[in-house]
Amino acid sequence: xxxxxxxxxxxxxxxxxxxxxxxxxxxxxxxxxxxxxxxxxxxxxxxxxxxxxxxxxxxxxxxxxxxxxxxxxxxxxxxxxxxxxxxxxxxxxxxxxxxxxxxxxxxxxxxx
Amino acid sequence: xxxxxxxxxxxxxxxxxxxxxxxxxxxxxxxxxxxxxxxxxxxxxxxxxxxxxxxxxxxxxxxxxxxxxxxxxxxxxxxxxxxxxxxxxxxxxxxxxxxxxxxxxxxxxxxxxxx
Numbered sequence: 001x002x003x004x005x006x007x008x009x010x011x012x013x014x015x016x017x018x019x020x021x022x023x024x025x026x027x028x029x030x031x032x033x034x035x036x037x038x039x040x041x042x043x044x045x046x047x048x049x050x051x052x053x054x055x056x057x058x059x060x061x062x063x064x065x066x067x068x069x070x071x072x073x074x075x076x077x078x079x080x081x082x083x084x085x086x087x088x089x090x091x092x093x094x095x096x097x098x099x100x101x102x103x104x105x106x107x108x109x110x111x112x
Numbered sequence: 113x114x115x116x117x118x119x120x121x122x123x124x125x126x127x128x129x130x131x132x133x134x135x136x137x138x139x140x141x142x143x144x145x146x147x148x149x150x151x152x153x154x155x156x157x158x159x160x161x162x163x164x165x166x167x168x169x170x171x172x173x174x175x176x177x178x179x180x181x182x183x184x185x186x187x188x189x190x191x192x193x194x195x196x197x198x199x200x201x202x203x204x205x206x207x208x209x210x211x212x213x214x215x216x217x218x219x220x221x222x223x224x225x226x227x
Contacts, residue, residue: 008152034215043116043203043218044155089154098210099145099168102154 002027004103006090012109019077021106023090026071030092033066033073034100038087044102047088048075080110114138116219118204124225130192133222137185137206144181145216146189147203155203161187162210194226 005024013019023033032051036044050057050066050073057064063076077084087107091100117136125131137144142163147155158177160168163184172179176195181187191198201221207214 004154031211036216041220043205043220044216045218046215049215091154093211099157099160100216101157102147104152104154 002094002101004028004090004092004101006088006103006106008104008106010107010109012111013080015081015110015112017080019080019084019108019110021075021088021108023073023075023103024071025092028071028092028094028101030094033064033090033092035062035064035073035075036089036091036102038089038105044089077108080108082110082112084108085110116204116206116217118202118219118222120222121220122223122225124227125194127196127226128193130190131194131224132191133189133202133204133224135187135189135204135219137187137204138208138217141206141208141217142184143207143210143214144187145205145207146179146187147205147218149201149203149221151200158189158202191224194224196226199224199226 003026034049035047038044048064050064061078065074087105089102089105091102119134144161146158149155159172159179161181164181179189201223203221205216205218207216
């Protein structure tokens with residue numbers, strides 16, 4: 001069956017460090033993968049998209065990698081700040097369906 | 113630009129009662145999605161519209177859920193009758209199209225509690 005796996009345990013890190021979140025998937029052949037941020041009581045907000053033929057994408061302090069052989073995406077936040085504390089969701093399309101399917105998200109807590 | 117607007121923000125009802133949620137997407141966005149998000153889980157698609165046409169409603173429990181998007185703009189999602197297991201956050205999202213050039217823009221959702 002199809003699965004999108006994100007670590008259900010919260011990631012706690014110290015301010016200034018790099019946060020790395022993982023998204024693994026099985027039985028998907030996504031054309032692209034997206035990362036969203038969700039704050040409590042709010043809807044998800046789009047951050048970055050990476051296509052299947054791209055290895056890495058950067059935006060300011062954010063970096064996403066996409067390894068279609070490992071079926072994994074890594075999401076990095078460098079020089080993390082307490083304001084980065086949120087839940088981060090990965091989403092991928094089901095091979096041309098154009099409908100993003102979401103993982104459960106990983107909570108990031110950045111301590112001052 | 114104004115974002116996706118949803119109302120109400122919160123709704124508490126007794127089981128077996130009907131409930132309706134409303135969504136106003138970003139102006140010009142032809143694609144509209146309804147997702148349901150349970151606590152600690154990611155959003156799960158209920159239905160997707162292209163303009164006024166429902167193009168993917170395979171995950172919508174049609175015995176009690178219905179949706180409409182008249183004139184291809186605003187949308188309403190209805191549950192009748194509600195069950196305890198329907199308690200969740202109902203999220204509406206819109207996009208300017210489909211595919212990798214059209215990320216989703218979400219509203220802040222309606223939190224439904226069924227007692």
